Amino acid sequence: QRRGIPEAVLAEGKSAPQVVALAETALETTGRALVTRADDRQVEALEASLEETFPDATLERRGSTVRALAADYEPPSLEATVGIVTAGTVDGPVADEAEVVCADAGATIDRIDDIGVAALNRTLDQVDRLREADVLIVAAGREGALPTVIAGLVDTPVIAVPVSSGYGHGGDGEAALAGLLQSCTVLSVVNIDAGFVAGAQATLIARAIDGARDDGRSN
Amino acid sequence: QRRGIPEAVLAEGKSAPQVVALAETALETTGRALVTRADDRQVEALEASLEETFPDATLERRGSTVRALAADYEPPSLEATVGIVTAGTVDGPVADEAEVVCADAGATIDRIDDIGVAALNRTLDQVDRLREADVLIVAAGREGALPTVIAGLVDTPVIAVPVSSGYGHGGDGEAALAGLLQSCTVLSVVNIDAGFVAGAQATLIARAIDGARDDGRSN
Amino acid sequence: QRRGIPEAVLAEGKSAPQVVALAETALETTGRALVTRADDRQVEALEASLEETFPDATLERRGSTVRALAADYEPPSLEATVGIVTAGTVDGPVADEAEVVCADAGATIDRIDDIGVAALNRTLDQVDRLREADVLIVAAGREGALPTVIAGLVDTPVIAVPVSSGYGHGGDGEAALAGLLQSCTVLSVVNIDAGFVAGAQATLIARAIDGARDDGRSN
Amino acid sequence: QRRGIPEAVLAEGKSAPQVVALAETALETTGRALVTRADDRQVEALEASLEETFPDATLERRGSTVRALAADYEPPSLEATVGIVTAGTVDGPVADEAEVVCADAGATIDRIDDIGVAALNRTLDQVDRLREADVLIVAAGREGALPTVIAGLVDTPVIAVPVSSGYGHGGDGEAALAGLLQSCTVLSVVNIDAGFVAGAQATLIARAIDGARDDGRSN
Amino acid sequence: QRRGIPEAVLAEGKSAPQVVALAETALETTGRALVTRADDRQVEALEASLEETFPDATLERRGSTVRALAADYEPPSLEATVGIVTAGTVDGPVADEAEVVCADAGATIDRIDDIGVAALNRTLDQVDRLREADVLIVAAGREGALPTVIAGLVDTPVIAVPVSSGYGHGGDGEAALAGLLQSCTVLSVVNIDAGFVAGAQATLIARAIDGARDDGRSN
Amino acid sequence: QRRGIPEAVLAEGKSAPQVVALAETALETTGRALVTRADDRQVEALEASLEETFPDATLERRGSTVRALAADYEPPSLEATVGIVTAGTVDGPVADEAEVVCADAGATIDRIDDIGVAALNRTLDQVDRLREADVLIVAAGREGALPTVIAGLVDTPVIAVPVSSGYGHGGDGEAALAGLLQSCTVLSVVNIDAGFVAGAQATLIARAIDGARDDGRSN
Amino acid sequence: QRRGIPEAVLAEGKSAPQVVALAETALETTGRALVTRADDRQVEALEASLEETFPDATLERRGSTVRALAADYEPPSLEATVGIVTAGTVDGPVADEAEVVCADAGATIDRIDDIGVAALNRTLDQVDRLREADVLIVAAGREGALPTVIAGLVDTPVIAVPVSSGYGHGGDGEAALAGLLQSCTVLSVVNIDAGFVAGAQATLIARAIDGARDDGRSN
Amino acid sequence: QRRGIPEAVLAEGKSAPQVVALAETALETTGRALVTRADDRQVEALEASLEETFPDATLERRGSTVRALAADYEPPSLEATVGIVTAGTVDGPVADEAEVVCADAGATIDRIDDIGVAALNRTLDQVDRLREADVLIVAAGREGALPTVIAGLVDTPVIAVPVSSGYGHGGDGEAALAGLLQSCTVLSVVNIDAGFVAGAQATLIARAIDGARDDGRSN
Numbered sequence A, B, C, D, E, F, G, H: 001q002r003r004g005i006p007e008a009v010l011a012e013g014k015s016a017p018q019v020v021a022l023a024e025t026a027l028e029t030t031g032r033a034l035v036t037r038a039d040d041r042q043v044e045a046l047e048a049s050l051e052e053t054f055p056d057a058t059l060e061r062r063g064s065t066v067r068a069l070a071a072d073y074e075p076p077s078l079e080a081t082v083g084i085v086t087a088g089t090v091d092g093p094v095a096d097e098a099e100v101v102c103a104d105a106g107a108t109i110d111r112i113d114d115i116g117v118a119a120l121n122r123t124l125d126q127v128d129r130l131r132e133a134d135v136l137i138v139a140a141g142r143e144g145a146l147p148t149v150i151a152g153l154v155d156t157p158v159i160a161v162p163v164s165s166g167y168g169h170g171g172d173g174e175a176a177l178a179g180l181l182q183s184c185t186v187l188s189v190v191n192i193d194a195g196f197v198a199g200a201q202a203t204l205i206a207r208a209i210d211g212a213r214d215d216g217r218s219n
């Protein structure tokens, strides 16, 4: 039985009624539903339906990510910080998706934006802050150099998310993905734009750390 | 200053004297040298040279991975378990490389071999053991389905390593890599055959957990 | 002379009048027309034209697949069961196309939806039912692990259909296709989203089995 | 429990002792071992070892495929014919691998060589014979047109095997694979050079037909 | 100075005014303008402008190909026949583009449609007619087998045009292109959908043959 | 019946005895055998065998292309000139293969070497000579610009052969192939290194021209 | 601190408000803002906002490139000429982007359009003018032969920009990019359509030359 | 006439006698010959032949690059510095090739090795030195981040050379190439391992700067 794994409905490729049905089932069984990569039509259908089926639920939207919470939902809490970093403006929505997932699991979020390597002093200025996180998610498009540079400066585990920016050869995130797989520093990777997966993997690590803090305490 | 990051000399593409020089510098400065993807010629050169320069050092070889330890080297120890899993026989050497890295950092290793999904009951038999690890490395070639299946059964963080087996379309690990990036369960990925990176990333997570256990205790 | 081979008009890339003309010819000569990958405009043109040319014909639509039957068409019947399986919601339309083809040939259909490997117990719950089919079509997108897992659990022939879901590297069905070609269990593959081909190939196998049952009986 | 599925040891990527160990286990438990894609070194190791461990076993070699049979092994028999067809000389070894698998399962083999479409009359001359098989395996390299042409002439199920011949763009079987996936006739495909998989899938179909003949008879 | 080479304006990627300007220059200097891959907006702009600038010119449109002729334009004539062949309905527009080019140069056209290899007898029925052409253009999408089959049946030079039909792996003409480059019969190839290039190359060959007929006569 | 099409045995991927057998059959039935892409081992086997089986035959070798002629073989003759052009030294062997094929068919050869665009005046110096050929084969590796430049200077049909030179991205002939398919002048293309196909296609065109010269004369 | 490097806001992938904010910050801090790859919506938002925030600023638009200048902005000046060359009409917008960047830095621009190799005399006519530039940017799509030909005729440094024109295999600039990387003459390359990067790199070279002229003078 | 362009013989793909002939012609006409990507056999042939034909010439070898100088050769001299930078040990040979080319043209070389971004302080330590060069060549394999980072720190023109190191996805320099084309800082690129091209392009820039210094002085 999968209990501890972050769950979301991937809206892409599904009809609006299908998304609504899956979200409402989640809401019913777990008091919470997370929907990613939803388009306007799907979000509107969800809003319209929830108004009827779960009139007391709240629906939070951030870009294409939507979270619905039952009135009596008790959010979890983790004693662990996930640092979420972007190289530039275009990486924002992908980082947002990761952030929603980690926050949903109760982790503390430290979001640091726009510190890409083209202006390296901005990267270097944040090193101390980066070192304080328990786990880092770093989102970067085009050549995707930022996760490599950060992973060389900290010993926190880094999960890199290539972002589908860039045009021409290697555009749409393929250069960033390939570069991150080839990184000469230590990091692991999720698919292009896979903010959900990065957030979910960071959550699993944050939970392991939170659990270890508990273990320690209870010893 | 990179201090906590697992370090190794990547032998591939370097001449034997270059590998020897880099390894001896590591040995001198840290009491330890780890060399990955070394061929016979490089290993022999290292053995020959160490005999003269560090006559008391010990040299351990596992496949193409070599570790040299100064006589007075005091190995670190981590209170954390890394589960290292293979789908089949051909995934062994990649898993071995990861294992050397994690063991070198002092983690406890739980190695589970040959539980690929073609014989699913062998996978299912190991679920409890898989759940006990703090972090899992799962190596799989060809279609690379095992990490996906395992990540759906446990809530431990899974680092997947695609392995360069398979022939024809998608061979040499590309199908496994693509499949792992597309995985419908939660995991992060390193490059094809990148046992070192998987081991090093698992080590960073294991250290974070070990540190959290200390935190807890010291509170 | 191709007589026994399942025939359909592939609407994609044809103008609406071309689709209509081909369908009406099929209807005239065989009493039946099957049109796949038709868009709304093509279906409407077909409906409009048939109303005039074949006022007694019936037109059945399922997603982008359309079947027109002459009033006096006598559907064939096969003593054989095709199991049609999907990993998730997005695989539905591709499986539907296959289902129309097999049903059109008179096979018994056993449709099993939404048993992808992320929730492995749902897969395992269906093993007995899967074993009862004479031939299986399994549709799966993203990493496409389900056909591999099923083919390892049954000795029924499995025809795998990769589905064009997934984003980023290996998206649009390429990861699933490559993984299925690399499968460590025994299966054969059709192109991405080729529900028609999967259904037609399953039909040929079902017919061979039906014929063998007749052979047996008549001996 | 996988019982009915054709089993083989894929030698590629394994050490000779590993191949020997896997083959001997198979021999011990099932009275038979099939090894595919073995190189000379692996075959010699197998011969040498079997002489000691299974002195009464016989070892049959066909190209890189090896079959070892215990002295008391009773070969199965299927009432079904597999037609195995090649386009040209270079497709021979891949077809041989398929043939060994089907023959091993007890099917009757009808092998037809060298009827590629460059000399179309040779293809057409064999149509009647092709129609008599219960299932066809057609191996073709370069542009891989033969399976498409045959599948348009018969209503037997065709399993196409692209072969890694050809140089330049689309060489090594990729053009053939892509062309077969795009085929405008009905067929299913296995990976480039995957003679084993083609043979095993044909075997599953042949078994289903054989079973249906039995069914019929026993009714 | 390029005088004998078929000339056309490739509209794709140009603004409507740019297309108009280039076409009018051609019309002015040569009495004729050929525009390929034009969209509706570009054609309309051309019609509108010509009405003013060349009120006596005639404008012929065939799909996305447009030809404008000055009132006093004297069309050339070649004593040579170009056979233009399609595998199926979707190949029509590409063949049309080639046809316009060859007809524009004065060649006799023998157009043969819809003789793809899925219904091989339709191909075989046309062999005599195919042999009578001086040069053949054969357009085929999906797996692109028709040019290979035809080139094996005739000793006329065959220029193959892969067509961007097909979905999934190898779709958009890439499978057909690769297959044609790998063809086991003798043919040369132009790019996917390059009807203009095929027509122009056929024209150059037709002119060489026409010239040789003249040579002969004048000897 | 293929009678007029240039025939050769493609040695690559065949065993030496297979090559010998195919060549000897050709020699026996047509008085001539052409073998392409043969390695030393295959050529030696052919020499050795012919000495016994056809002691009076002559064997001509040019790089990896071999032609064997029966003692009484009467070579054909064509009234047509094929210009064969290389961009640089590395294109020589591919051009040689084409040359053997055309010469074998009796065409007059005009070979022009080493006029690649890096030294454009050498290209321009040959324009008159290039214009005199009836058909041109132009072989070029790396960026493959020469066929494009030549096709812009002459109205002879140009068959371009990309050559597998070049390293890095687009190496092994892929850049040249793609560039030739994208050529902004009129030409048709054969696969990378496909000297045989270029020669054979040029031969078909040369024969058509030769035939037209005869036609003319006989009128 | 990056001071001398040409700066621009890449609008693609950003929301209109984000582009406006970045441009206004640039305007405020440097008296100038350059925005590339902006769509209509983004340009309109910029115009609307600037009217309020910087009522005295001027906004210059060229295709998708926009430059905003504060009223008191003093443009720099460089004693150096950048030659900007296009092969054809479709390359214009990419060359325009480069031109804006170089002109913005104060370089003298010599723009030469439409001298692609299909009409080689037009290329050759410009050789003297090409030789007078200090640095050349050459933009070319499809097969991208022009930069190679020009780099063989001049000893000025050439920066080649592949352009995303062309359809079929190697379309969208990939053939041009690969061909330029394989060029047999000396040049360096930027990504497909990267007019900004070409202009910025040419600017850096022009500045170095300008500086050297100053150096010389001041000696 | 190409006079100012750096010239070398690319040995790869040529026979040893061909390389010797080309080198001796260069030596004879220019007093100097540069041979790149030569293997041992080619170098030995060159040494052996030169001993006879140019007994007074000197031959310098650096890895696979060889330079032969006539006894009376007067080397050129440029007042300009080329900085040549490597990320790691494996990038050395490619940088060496570039260095030979620039030194051969008389430029001053400033070589800086092993400052890849995994140890960012080593990169930062060299910023002042990097800023002093007139033009920079930066060679980097795997993810190729170093040229991007350097180009963000200096306003010297940077020519980036991706190096064919790295294994798995994006290995052999493809990730580095794609990343450099996507770089968010300003640089231009040459092909993977194209040390010669980088050196030659840097030489053209260095000459332009040297010329400008002369210009200045002579004013």
Ligand SMILES: Nc1ncnc2c1ncn2[C@@H]1O[C@H](COP(=O)(O)O)[C@@H](O)[C@H]1O
Residues within 6 Å of the ligand: A184, A185, A186, B006, B007, B008, B009, B010, B011, B022, B036, B037, B194, B195, B196, B197, H088, H089, H118
């Ligand atoms: N097998 C390996 N695969 C990927 N990275 C490695 C491997 N071995 C070592 N590394 C990393 O590569 C970096 C550069 O290695 P080196 O080229 O030896 O300086 C090391 O610091 C490690 O982080």
Ligand SMILES: Nc1ncnc2c1ncn2[C@@H]1O[C@H](COP(=O)(O)O)[C@@H](O)[C@H]1O
Residues within 6 Å of the ligand: C006, C007, C008, C009, C010, C011, C022, C036, C037, C194, C195, C196, C197, D184, D185, D186, E088, E089, E118
């Ligand atoms: N959805 C489909 N996918 C692949 N093949 C198809 C599909 N629908 C029909 N076909 C096949 O395409 C062949 C040619 O179709 P058409 O272009 O309509 O003549 C038909 O005979 C079918 O075998």
Ligand SMILES: Nc1ncnc2c1ncn2[C@@H]1O[C@H](COP(=O)(O)O)[C@@H](O)[C@H]1O
Residues within 6 Å of the ligand: B088, B089, B118, C184, C185, C186, D006, D007, D008, D009, D010, D011, D022, D036, D037, D194, D195, D196, D197
């Ligand atoms: N030549 C082959 N090609 C593809 N799969 C194979 C081949 N030979 C054996 N197999 C399959 O690979 C599976 C795993 O093989 P092994 O790695 O030996 O355990 C076997 O159970 C077979 O189903």
Ligand SMILES: Nc1ncnc2c1ncn2[C@@H]1O[C@H](COP(=O)(O)O)[C@@H](O)[C@H]1O
Residues within 6 Å of the ligand: A088, A089, A118, G006, G007, G008, G009, G010, G011, G022, G036, G037, G194, G195, G196, G197, H184, H185, H186
């Ligand atoms: N059209 C363009 N192509 C490539 N890079 C660009 C382009 N326009 C701006 N840039 C660069 O992209 C960097 C990042 O841009 P931004 O995302 O706006 O911060 C800028 O500093 C420029 O160096």
Ligand SMILES: [Mg+2]
Residues within 6 Å of the ligand: A150, A151, A152, A153, A154, A155, A156, A158, A185, A186, B005
């Ligand atoms: Mg780190």
Ligand SMILES: [Mg+2]
Residues within 6 Å of the ligand: A005, B150, B151, B152, B153, B154, B155, B156, B158, B185, B186
């Ligand atoms: Mg999990």
Ligand SMILES: [Mg+2]
Residues within 6 Å of the ligand: C150, C151, C152, C153, C154, C155, C156, C158, C185, C186, D005
């Ligand atoms: Mg099975």
Ligand SMILES: [Mg+2]
Residues within 6 Å of the ligand: C005, D150, D151, D152, D153, D154, D155, D156, D158, D185, D186
């Ligand atoms: Mg059939």
Ligand SMILES: [Mg+2]
Residues within 6 Å of the ligand: E150, E151, E152, E153, E154, E155, E156, E158, E185, E186, F005
């Ligand atoms: Mg032919």
Ligand SMILES: [Mg+2]
Residues within 6 Å of the ligand: E005, F150, F151, F152, F153, F154, F155, F156, F158, F185, F186
């Ligand atoms: Mg021409």
Ligand SMILES: [Mg+2]
Residues within 6 Å of the ligand: G150, G151, G152, G153, G154, G155, G156, G158, G185, G186, H005
């Ligand atoms: Mg030049």
Ligand SMILES: [Mg+2]
Residues within 6 Å of the ligand: G005, H150, H151, H152, H153, H154, H155, H156, H158, H185, H186
């Ligand atoms: Mg810079």
